[in-house]
Amino acid sequence: MITSSNKDVDKRSPIDLGLSLRTKLILGCMLSSACAIGLLIGLLEWLTPVAISDLGWSLIGTAVLFGVLFSLLVSRYLTRDLARSLSALEVGLLNFKDNDFSVHIPEQGDGQLRALATLFNQSAQVLRQERQYIYQRELLLDKVIQSSPNVMLLLDDQQRIIYANDAARHLFNQGARIEGLKLSELLNGLSEELAIALHNPKGGLFTLAGDNEESEDETWHLSRGRFLLNGQYHHLILLKQMTRELNRQEVAVWKKVIRIISHELNNSVAPIASMVKSGRKITAPLADPKLQLIFDTIEDRTSHLSQFIFNYARFAKLPLPKKGRVDWARLTDQLAQHYGFTLEGELPTAPGYFDLIQIEQVLLNLLKNAHESGSNTDAISLRIYLSVLADGSSGVIIEVNDRGSGMSPEVLTQALLPFYSTKHSGTGLGLALCREIIEAHDGRISLHNREDAGLMVKLWLPSDERSQ
Incomplete structure (x- = not known):
């Protein structure tokens, strides 16, 4: 009994010796001709036995041979287009098997053969277009994945890495290829927190400690996926750096608080300032020095409070940067007019690309802090140089150094937060x-x-992508 699993067994007939279709047709024609001549001779022998005997069997054999040869020539001539078309179709299908859809077979022979060749060529054209479309989509998808800052790892069921994007290679192996390695091999020498997170079957947030006490801790989000591909299970691991995103959310909360407080304080300060002016006019004839002192104090404190509110409101309503090309020599000359410093090294030859007013404000603030740190002016330095991060991003680093008292580890972790200050009036x-x-x-x-x-304050700014 033949089951469904035997559908692909060899179904050739016992007389099929691997001959081509054209050869079978020619042999069939020759055999048919021989049989027809033999039947004709037998019929004549039965009808007129004396006449056939007079002809001689040699002549009869010659006639049979001539008939067979004639059928051979005629069948070969009539099947030549069929042979060419089938041969071209076979070559084309072999190319299809090898994923080569560039073949084009000639359209020749009778109507059916021409229609078959035309259909084949149309199919090849459709397959070429679809393959080109898929290839372009794959290139686009690979470009997006490789450019993504998120770390992506694809593992097989044996935890062997079969795909990794550029961010993963920089995180785990300093940019070198990691495909083919096992996950356990990849985690050798890495931080214990990262190894524990990747071995955890569940996703979530985890924190990586900085390289030293002065480095900021990094928060990461891990997500996992499992799917079946080509009969095998694959595992997708995604790592996303959440430190900056969480910092932005934190700053957004601070800004919202500042806007609410500023609004309420302004609603109170404005009437107080107006009433002070009215009180001065009303009590002017009295010429009482005590009243004058009271009004001066109230006016001074409301003015201070207004300036205080203005500074916080400026932080809450910081405009988006208007980036442009900036000459480094011009920038350093402008900074030197406000605060003294020593310029270390050569300035980059390529111009910077940032908002000149905002970055100048940043550097003036940092130089001001350096002068207020107790450092000698000669020990305050500024250094600007090109740099490439571990993830391959190119940019420029600006360092402001001093020889002051520095910061304690506790202050370093909170110095960049709003409202935190070690200065009495800060x-x-x-x-x-x-x-x-x-x-x-x-x-x-x-x-x-x-x-x-x-203390060293280090700034990193990305380069202008248009100039790369």
């Missing part, structure tokens, strides 16, 4: 405003204590 907005401006430029800011003494 608003806690200086470094927070610097951070907001730098991150609006898609850059980064970090604080580091120097080895001997002092």
Whole structure:
């Protein structure tokens, strides 16, 4: 009994010796001719036995041979187009099997053969277009995945990496290829927190400690997926850097609080200032010095409070940067007119690309802090140089160094937060405003204590993509 699993067994007949269709047709014609002549001779022998005997069997054999040869020539001539078409179709289908759809077979022979060749060529054209479309989509998808800042790993069921994007290669192996490695091999030498997170079957948030006490902790989000492909299970791991996103949400909350407080304070300060002016006019004839002192004090404090509110409102309503090309020599000359510093190294030859007013405000604030840190002016330096991050992003680093008292580890972790200040009369907005401006430029800011003494503030700003 033949079951469904035997559908692809060899179904050739016992007399099928691997001959081509054309050869079978020719042999069939020759055999048919021989049989027809034999039947004709038998019929004549039966009807007129004496006449056939007079002809001689040699002549009869010659007639049979001539008939067979004639049928051979005629059948070969009539099947030549069929042979060519079938041969071209066979070559074309073999190319299809090898995923080559560029073949074009000639349209020849009778109507059916021409129709078959035309249909084949149309199918090849459709397959070429679909393959080109899929190829372009794959290129686009690969470009998007490779350019994504999110880390992507695709593993088979044996936890072997079969695909990784550029961000994953930079995170795990300094940009080198990691396909073919097992996940356990990849995690050797990495932080324990990252290894635990990747071995955890569930996703979620986790935190990676900084490389040293001065580095900021990084928050990551891990998500996992499992799907069946080609009969095998595959595992997709996605890692997303959430530190900046969480910082932005935190700053957004601060801004909302500031706007609410500023609105309420302005509603109270404005009437007080108006009443002070009215009170001065009403009590002017009295010429009482005590009243004058009271009004001066109220006016001074309301003016201070208004300025205080203005500074916070400026932080809450920081405009988007208007980026443009900036000459480094011009920028440093403008900074030197306000605060003294030593320029270390050569300036980059390529111009910067950022909002000149906002970045100048950042650098003036950092130089001001350096002068107020207790450092000698000669020890305050500015350094500007090109840099490429671990993920391949190119940009420029600006360092402001001093030899002041530096910061304690507790202060370093909170110095960039709004409202936090170690100064008696500080608003806690200086470094927070610097951070907001730098991150609006898609850059980064970090604080580091120097080895001997002092503080280094490091800014990273991305390069102009149009100039790369």
